[in-house]
Amino acid sequence: MNAPARNPALPAVAEVPAIRVAGLNHWFGEGEARKQALFDVDLTVRPGSLTVLMGPSGSGKTTVLTLMGCLREVQDGSVELLGHELNGAREADLVLYRRRLGFIFQAHNLHGSLTARQNVMMGLQVHGHRDEATQRKAAAHILGALGLGDRLDYLPGNLSGGQKQRVAVARALVGNPAVVFADEPTAALDKESGMTVVRMLKELGRQRGTTTMMVTHDNRILELADRIVTMEDGRTVKDTAP
């Protein structure tokens, strides 16, 4: 598999927290409508761990996820991702940081004009597009591991919901990301494939130090989590290890 190009100047992932959030506040809206969504959130995540974010809708878990995932600009406080401060980071740097992340969305967000294999290859081509043969092989390999070996050249329109979601998982993981952000990744999956995905994430954590941040309400996953953080009204209210 093609490992993402790592900046040699950076400290090894194991030496620093994968994510360190300190005094994070966030607001949505402008002027009168401006509403605070996060209040002084602190969170430090160990590399290789699987952390589950829980909480009712509107509690701010998705906002935390998008801020940590370089998808939203940090307004106040500090978010350090793999040793990089995101507050005040330039857009060009954020694009580079994102290449070391994997995203699994609630919707599969596959590209309808690309086959399963081509969608997965997009997760590799972001690191450069040399050696397409290797990329094709890597994509086929991970799709096979997710039980889609016979669906490589299918367009998403010809796949079931669960199959599409597994392709999306393959796309997020094929680039060997340092951190995976997942929002209800198992919602569209049956019990067995859901557990395959979570076990895969656990395995990547153990073997490669891949850190996973997951928003989920799925009780089966909670048992496998290293840590469960519960949020309410923009604050972290509970932090437990099962």
Added chain:
Amino acid sequence: MTALLGALIGRLPIGWLQLIHSRTRLAAAMAGVAFANILVLVQLGIMGSLNNSILISYGLLNADIMISAENANTLTEGDNVARQRMFQALGVPGVQSAMPFYVATADWERADGTSTAFVTFGIDPEKGDYLDAGLAPFAPRLRLRDSAVVDRLARNMDASALETLGPDDPLRFEVRGVTLSAIDSFAAGGGFAGDGYMLVSDQTFHRIFPNRSTGAPDHILIKIAPDADPGVVLAALQAQFDGTGLRVRSFADAALEDQDYQTTERPTGLIFGFGVVIGVLVGIVIVYQILSTDVADHLAEYATFKAMGYGQSMFLGIVLEQAVILGILGFVPGIAVSWLLYEMLGAMTGLPVELTFATTAAVFVGTIIACLVSGAIATRRLAAADPADLF
């Protein structure tokens, strides 16, 4: 195709895959580009035929310098030049000979209601060297009163009837009350000034147009001595006629200025130039519509790619890749249909419409540029792809 494009672009050809995934949109876009191409090519074809037909009219003659009235922008327009100017010109060193040149349009109206407007050249039959080499042998034969050599490519003419013409078997026809004998024919073809050409002697010319005076030709054609410097002779003639309200130009310049005048200052030229602009605009708008709709339809996918760490340049690349592909795919049917229309237009009007390689290449390059412009405008919609909306 996908593999080829992938190798060419250096990544998965997402733009191409998107285009072929929605065939209806691809077909609409191709039709739009083709339509714009046809609009532009037909206008250019007519404009080119205007230019060609002007060149053809000058090509029938053979001279070095032409003296015309100041307002004589074309061969057939403007005031006359006093014949005495010719004798003044002959006094200028380096001028070898001169010929008064008469031109007017004469309608041959036939009993069946059809008619052919001949642009009639009145020349001195002793001076065949003032005609194109292929026509020069006709000059002596025009000495016979009321004889003419006619254009067999003229509109509304039966070319086959003209091919067998000879001194013993002339075609007699009446023009402005004068019965002429067509003793031979040549190939020129109609233009915008008339349906075709006819050569007659200056004597015959004045019988057809009795109101024209022999002392007032339309232009004076001049040949310079073989050892004379054309630039020097031209300058000397210009000095000679300075202040007389006459234009003294080399014959080649006169043809170019005629083309320039007819294509840029005359309504005909302007209308066709305007048609080209409209065609380009229509093409840009259609391609913009297609591309920006395509961007809007793929915002979620693009946002996902942004989240995965793809930069703005990749999205610009996708849209521009689509723009170029649409340009190429639309150009092929566009040029094919235009070629057919050229053939039809040429057959119907007798105009010298010709699809040249230069025009084809220029329109192709223009198509790609116009598509890129549309693509560049369509990329503004990319800003709406926000990965934070995906969660």
